[in-house]
Amino acid sequence: MRSVIGALFRKSPFEALHKHMQKVRECCDQLQPLMEAFMSGDRDLIRQKTKEISDLEHEADIIKNDIREHLPHRLLMSVDRSDILHFLNQEDAVADSIEDIAKLIEMRETSVPSELKGELMELVDKVMHTITSLESATSEIKRLAQSSFSREEEKKVSDLIKRIDRSEYEADIVQQRSARKLFSLEDKTDFLSMVLLMKIMGELGSVADHAQNTGDRLRGIIAR
Numbered sequence: 001m002r003s004v005i006g007a008l009f010r011k012s013p014f015e016a017l018h019k020h021m022q023k024v025r026e027c028c029d030q031l032q033p034l035m036e037a038f039m040s041g042d043r044d045l046i047r048q049k050t051k052e053i054s055d056l057e058h059e060a061d062i063i064k065n066d067i068r069e070h071l072p073h074r075l076l077m078s079v080d081r082s083d084i085l086h087f088l089n090q091e092d093a094v095a096d097s098i099e100d101i102a103k104l105i106e107m108r109e110t111s112v113p114s115e116l117k118g119e120l121m122e123l124v125d126k127v128m129h130t131i132t133s134l135e136s137a138t139s140e141i142k143r144l145a146q147s148s149f150s151r152e153e154e155k156k157v158s159d160l161i162k163r164i165d166r167s168e169y170e171a172d173i174v175q176q177r178s179a180r181k182l183f184s185l186e187d188k189t190d191f192l193s194m195v196l197l198m199k200i201m202g203e204l205g206s207v208a209d210h211a212q213n214t215g216d217r218l219r220g221i222i223a224r
Contacts, residue, residue, distance in 0.1 A: 013067070013071060013084055014138075014141045016063075016066075016067050016070070017067070017084070017087065017088060017091070017138060017141070018138045018139055018141070019063060020060060020063045020064055020067060020088065020091060020092070021091055021134070021135055021138040021139075022135075023056060023059050023060040023063055023095075024060050024091060024092070024094050024095045024131075025131060025135050026056050027053055027056040027057050027060060027094075027095040027098050027099070028094065028095070028098055028128065028131045028207070030049050030052050030053045030056070030098070030102075031098055031101070031124060031127070031128065031207075032124055032125075032128065033045070033049055034046065034049040034050070034053065034101070034102055034105065035105075035120065035121065035124050036121075037049060038105045038110075038112060039112050039117050039120070039121070041109070041111065043109060046102075046105055046106055047106060049102065050102040050103065050105070050106045053098055053099050053102045054099055054102070056095070057095045057096065057098065057099040060092060060095045061092070061095075064088055064092045067088055068085070068088070071084060071085070083217065083220060083221050084221075086217050087214060087217040087218060087221065090210055090213040090214040090216075090217055091134075091138075091210075091214045093206075093210040093213075094131065094134075094207055094210045094211055094214070096210075097203050097206040097207045097210060098207060100203050100206075101200055101203045101204060101207075104196060104199055104200050104203065105200065108192070108196055110192075110193045110196050110197070111193065112197070113182075113185050113188060113189055115181065115185060116178065116181055116182055116185065116197070119174065119177060119178040119181050120178060120201070122174050122178075123171060123174045123175055123178055123201065123204050123205075124204065126167060126170050126171035126174050126208070127171050127204050127205075127207050127208045129167040129170070129171070130164055130167040130168050130171060130207070130208045130211040130212065131207070131211055133160060133163040133164040133167050133211070133215075134164055134211045134214055134215060136160050136163075137157055137160040137161055137163075137164065137215060137218060138218075140153070140156055140157045140160060141157060141218065141221075154222050157218065157222055158219070158222065160215075161215040161216075161218060161219050164211055164212055164214075164215040165212060165215065167208065167211075168208045168209065168211065168212040171204075171205065171208040172205065172208070175201055175202075175204065175205045178201050179198065179201060182194065182197055182198060182201070
């Protein structure tokens with residue numbers, strides 16, 4: 001892994017950042033099947049998906065740490081080292097939140113009210129839209145660097161960042177609607193289930209928030 005990251009850095013730090021994003025995306029791709037297992041109460045599948053997510057998050061951490069080790073203190077480019085590190089930290093926080101969701105789901109057998117299932121899966125869908133947009137943006141930053149931050153490439157990346165913002169906004173709306181729906185079911189749901197479901201919704205929102213924060217860091221990089 002170290003030789004791979006080192007080779008990527010000889011080309012551009014953005015190559016390594018995108019490699020990290022690809023691993024984060026693999027982690028995020030387990031979210032939908034995890035939530036489907038949660039809805040159906042399939043505890044075996046929940047445990048399996050939680051293990052897969054933890055393994056992928058660990059692999060993302062290895063890439064993150066290798067990037068930090070190989071990132072020179074002085075970059076021969078118009079990007080500050082601190083900007084890249086902040087970008088990397090927010091990108092990594094996406095995977096961390098996915099793992100937190102999995103651990104919350106695994107820790108307690110909880111029945112999801114049928115009235116809430118539609119809103120929760122819609123929230124998952126909106127969250128995944130933010131991840132798809134973020135991955136598209138990170139794939140473009142390699143070309144942005146290769147073009148010496150040309151105006152054409154900057155505009156393309158800026159448009160993708162706006163797409164992340166829009167997806168995060170839509171996820172936030174669905175999260176609020178899901179919370180209202182959950183509170184309307186408090187007479188039918190036990191207190192601990194209410195608390196756990198609210199925490200899960202909060203972490204789903206955090207995934208979208210971290211994706212947007214990563215986009216904001218990228219916006220700062222290209223604005224310099």
